[in-house]
Amino acid sequence: MIGMNLELSEEQTAVRQLARDFVDREIVPHAVAWDRAEEVDRAIVKKLGEVGFLGLTIDEEYGGSGGDHLAYCLVTEELGRGDSSVRGIVSVSLGLVAKTIAAWGSEEQKRRWLPGLTAGEYVGCFGLTEPGTGSDAGNLTTRAVRDDGSTSRSSGAESGGDYVINGTKMFITNGTWADVVLLFARSTDAPGHKGVSAFLVPTDTPGLTRRTLHGKLGLRGQATAELVLEDVRVPASALLGEEGKGFSVAMSALAKGRMSVAAGCVGIAQAALDAAVRYAGEREQFGRTIAHHQLVQELISDIAVDVDAARLLTWRVADLIDRGLPFAVESSKAKLFASEAAVRAANNALQVFGGYGYIDEYPAGKLLRDARVMTLYEGTSQIQKLVIGRALTGVSAF
Numbered sequence: 001m002i003g004m005n006l007e008l009s010e011e012q013t014a015v016r017q018l019a020r021d022f023v024d025r026e027i028v029p030h031a032v033a034w035d036r037a038e039e040v041d042r043a044i045v046k047k048l049g050e051v052g053f054l055g056l057t058i059d060e061e062y063g064g065s066g067g068d069h070l071a072y073c074l075v076t077e078e079l080g081r082g083d084s085s086v087r088g089i090v091s092v093s094l095g096l097v098a099k100t101i102a103a104w105g106s107e108e109q110k111r112r113w114l115p116g117l118t119a120g121e122y123v124g125c126f127g128l129t130e131p132g133t134g135s136d137a138g139n140l141t142t143r144a145v146r147d148d149g150s151t152s153r154s155s156g157a158e159s160g161g162d163y164v165i166n167g168t169k170m171f172i173t174n175g176t177w178a179d180v181v182l183l184f185a186r187s188t189d190a191p192g193h194k195g196v197s198a199f200l201v202p203t204d205t206p207g208l209t210r211r212t213l214h215g216k217l218g219l220r221g222q223a224t225a226e227l228v229l230e231d232v233r234v235p236a237s238a239l240l241g242e243e244g245k246g247f248s249v250a251m252s253a254l255a256k257g258r259m260s261v262a263a264g265c266v267g268i269a270q271a272a273l274d275a276a277v278r279y280a281g282e283r284e285q286f287g288r289t290i291a292h293h294q295l296v297q298e299l300i301s302d303i304a305v306d307v308d309a310a311r312l313l314t315w316r317v318a319d320l321i322d323r324g325l326p327f328a329v330e331s332s333k334a335k336l337f338a339s340e341a342a343v344r345a346a347n348n349a350l351q352v353f354g355g356y357g358y359i360d361e362y363p364a365g366k367l368l369r370d371a372r373v374m375t376l377y378e379g380t381s382q383i384q385k386l387v388i389g390r391a392l393t394g395v396s397a398f
């Protein structure tokens with residue numbers, strides 16, 4: 001925290017205002033309908049691209065809109081305030097996929113994918129989890145086998161051979177919408193995560209099929225999917241980073257991704273606070289507004305403290321990244337606290353709304369449903385505690 005500048009620059013303030021206006025105009029009026037329909041309007045992705053929110057932190061040379069990680073957090077927070085489904089689409093397509101290509105990709109890969117992803121013409125998804133491996137992602141079983149091309153070489157394949165990939169990925173955000181999947185597969189016989197490599201696989205590649213998972217508790221507007229790969233053939237140039245370094249690619253993506261989840265949680269908690277304060281000032285019981293009742297004020301003040309604490313932890317991660325300092329453990333702390341805080345805040349807001357909190361014409365129920373998954377994905381709360389505990393004790397308890 002030492003040396004952290006809590007004042008926003010003019011540019012950051014302007015980006016936040018732009019995001020507030022965009023979210024209030026393009027997202028808030030539709031969020032409940034998208035939730036009920038189990039799909040956000042796909043046109044929102046193009047609009048997010050046009051306003052530059054899918055290109056934050058990416059170089060303009062590749063179609064990005066530049067900016068620092070604090071600006072990225074501010075926009076993500078506003079998106080989370082408006083609709084976590086939309087926030088998640090951005091956090092994955094930009095945060096986990098485009099930013100990872102920018103960090104690890106070859107010049108050819110950057111030119112192939114980044115302009116489309118930042119413009120919102122393409123959507124990206126991140127394929128790490130499998131039916132049998134979630135927290136223990138390093139033991140994934142999807143296999144990528146090198147084929148020297150002596151048989152059935154695909155057209156356009158190059159020297160160095162193709163990879164033929166088989167396996168199943170589970171719970172993939174944007175899965176059925178995506179044009180490209182950043183896919184993690186075991187490509188050597190090295191044990192555990194050392195055998196994992198990262199690949200950029202176009203989703204129209206023959207052999208890749210997708211199935212949307214319905215009936216989610218929250219984030220209903222998002223296309224969460226199962227991906228099945230049967231003899232999916234990609235050229236060697238699809239490899240992102242070096243062979244066997246895929247787990248490092250995944251972990252570096254998730255370290256920054258956790259900050260993005262935390263920022264989205266700040267947005268949920270802020271939305272819970274705004275809604276609870278507004279309602280408490282309108283609803284009357286016992287002859288006065290419920291804002292007059294001390295125990296209602298307790299609920300509201302608990303939300304307010306959670307908002308501030310989550311925001312400060314999240315901004316600290318952005319500040320560390322922007323200053324080029326180590327941030328991974330702080331990102332785990334921010335994600336752990338902000339996700340649990342968002343659940344608490346939404347639950348407290350629901351209590352302020354009483355019975356009306358339980359029906360979806362009022363915002364608290366959706367906030368709570370959307371918040372709940374934040375303690376699960378990109379590393380459960382238990383996994384964040386193991387990351388933090390390892391850093392403090394030097395002992396890996398995984």
Ligand code: FAD
Binds near residue numbers: 126174397
């Ligand atoms: P498990 O790993 O089976 O965990 C079950 C329980 O055991 C948890 O409480 C966990 O904390 C606990 N546990 C496990 N190991 C330990 C341990 N060592 N010590 C203590 N407790 C432990 N994945 C992707 O790759 N890409 C995506 O885009 C993506 N999007 C998702 C979207 C949604 C809506 C959901 C629900 C999931 C998504 N995921 C995605 C998957 C998500 O990251 C996993 O669900 C998560 O990592 C947990 O894995 P699991 O569900 O297999 O639970």
